[in-house]
Amino acid sequence: MKKLALHTQILIGMILGLIVGLISIESSGLSGFVVDFVKPIGTIFIRGLKMIAVPLVLASLIVGVANIGDISKLSRMGGKTLGIFIVTTIISITIGLGVVAVLQPGSKLSDDTRTSLLAEFNKNAEGKIDFAGAIRERGPLEPLVNMVPDNIFMSATNNSSMLQVVFFAILVGIALLQVPKESGSTVLHFFNGINDVIIKIVQYIMLIAPYGVFALIAALIVEIAGDNPSKVWELLNALLWYIITVVAGFFAMMAIIYPLLIKYFSNIGYWDFFKGMRPAMLLGFSTSSSTATLPVTMDRVEKHLGVSPEVSSFVLPLGATINMNGTSLYQGVSAVFIAQAMGLDLSLSAQITIVLTATLAAVGTAGVPGAGLVMLVVVLEAVGIPAGGIALIMAPERILDMLRTMVNITGDASVSVVVASTENALDKEFAKKHASD
């Protein structure tokens, strides 16, 4: 195994996981074994990655900001990053709307399936709608308030308050720049050391990546199939066109938008970018968690694409919480799909409203766990589609979440490459040499 490239190892793990999963669906004894004894390996893998995400963000961002050395450069970079985040989010929603308008998946849904889907997932949907209601009642500036920690140690003990950790780390970095060198240097050395240690830990954890991915995929198949695999197939089949539409949208992002972005706004070729990012994309797919993948994304972007740590430590944690291209696209598609399935026509202005609310929702629900569907409820209500409609699309949620995460991660990584290029912090030749290490 040692000689194979990391992404090949992960890919093999995925395929084996798929095979084992499909085999064990057939016999109940085997599927019990997979859930009891294989799944924990995957969970351990994800926990390992999540364990170091917060310390990594903290240490690398403090060191990163301190190394930028100049606050005006930091604020320029921040502005640029947020600007590109917003643009890519808008593009991805628009693509989603375009794809769904062309393929019309909602009108291909028969009345029978619609009623049965609505009945089946009604309960799940209600929970999300309540949650969305609670979110909507917050003041418009609440996201801004929530960015500021109340107690930084509290925030650091909670993976979902990553944005607060980011805020704190940036502030520490700025303060570090302004205190006298002799009192700051010990702290900087300390965090530098911690940062190196964490990067080493990431490498250790990645040693079990193929096994972890194998376990995750096998367990996923078994769990999705549940007690009645044939029914699951039926459900997925009924929503086939919807799934195809979402996947087509994702494909457009990965194969058209990001290549164009990288080609025109950065110094490296898309092929190198793609090669360098393969392991992170595969991990995003199998863990369906941006936070868990973050350590690996940072490692790939820095060590294999040549983005300087100052840029990546700043752009990537922010991106993991507020820039979710895949999720935004999925929202565009789903909103229109539900409207189509319910026989509602969406005017152009309604579609523009979708773009705007989905963009705002993406920023506004940053850091809210399980935000994907909740954000969708907010978008649906903004254009007057019954929010109960989300029951229609809950069946393939798990699988689409995996793909979504992959797109999200690719989006973050490409923004970091673009920002680094425009800041002259990207070595042109580096990616060519190290992309497939």
Added chain:
Amino acid sequence: MKNLPLHFKILIGLVLGVIWAFLSSSLGWNAFTINWIDPFGTIFIRLLKFIAVPLVLFSIISGVSGLSDVSKLGRLGGKTLLAYMATTVMAVTVGLTLVNVIEPGSYMEEEQRIKNRLSYEIWLQDNDMGLSQDGQSFLSDPQYEQYLSEAQQGRDLSEEERKDLEEKMESAQQRKEVSPLQFVVDMVPENIVFSISNNQLMLQVIFFAIFFGITIVLVPKEKSQPVVDFIQGINSIFLKMVDLVMRAAPFFVFALLAGIVAKMADTPGEVWELFLGLGSYALTLIGGLLFVVVILYPLILKIFVPKITYKELFKNLSPAQFLAFSTSSSAATLPVTMECVEDNMGVPKSISSFVLPIGATINMDGTSLHQAVAVIFMAQLHMVDLTIGQQLIIVLTASLASIGAAAVPSAGLIMMIIVLQSVGLNPAWVAIIFPIDRPLDMLRTVVNVTGDATVSTLIAKSEGELTKY
């Protein structure tokens, strides 16, 4: 604007905030103020709070570890506690004197007070609490019979008030059930990372930090040096953060004040009416609090530190005082108090980092004064005559309660419930002073913070380490 001193800019922000709130509510822009301006006030408090805990932790460690000899710490600790107790007793005495001289509770109509008294005795009967504190019984007196039916109806509380009250009574109950030494037990953390991650466990953080600092002194120097360097570095970073945040303080204070006033009532007229209804009480309390800040503390300081002038004193402390007023949280103000005391008064770090955080959690002169005035005011309102002895019990309970109260806004009301219960009065009475508690809380916090700063200066002087005066 550039050259104005900070405290002046904060004052401008404060005044503009109040003006804005009144303006916006008369123009019907209250929703805008609450949605778009108030959040910045919240952000400000959060910023200060998240800096406070690490600052306390690291500054105490670096302060204590800088002491050459640990026995000094014991002396310092003893002195600090003594000084805090002394100032608290003085503040409460001021409150008691004022409330007994002015008798704010007697300004209400006689008839209403008799009704109050009767409903109080009915409450006593319902709860089997025996005779009232002063031993008299209005119920058995035929001359008051005519008021009885009205008194039975009692005072109607709105649903919201009742819920709020019940919550507060519950937490008061929980506090009462613990043993008297519980607060010492509570000082020792069970898990220090957990304590650090909770803003209300500041005393535990202080305990740990002192312990840690002492240990650093006892460990061989070559081994502890990297730790000390790191902690001092981190400490200077947090101080720099305070600096950065304070640059925007005038704006933040503006937002905070605008939000507070806008949230208090829909129209400024309502706020005014609330104040008028309890005017005598509010004026007595404000008078007491102002007396302590403007006369008592400066006097004490002048006696022990003759060189300091009145004007200098306020120039030195005003940023912390304004901030205390706008945030009504001594914990949130702590970073700034430390800065003022160190940079302007010349108190060495080793003393301020030890005395101030302790003060922020256990020394609440303003709160104790408020307790005394409020409890006796309510007793007067219900025609309950309290003897000096009973009043002293109130003082004692109030002082102890102020030690137990965490450095959070409005903890004072919960403590007041305990005080009322301890002297057999109806704890539901706190509902009377609920409506205007927030603005008074602001003033209380100013007293608390000024008290802390005064004590830290005194301690520094007594150690001969006050560099500026």
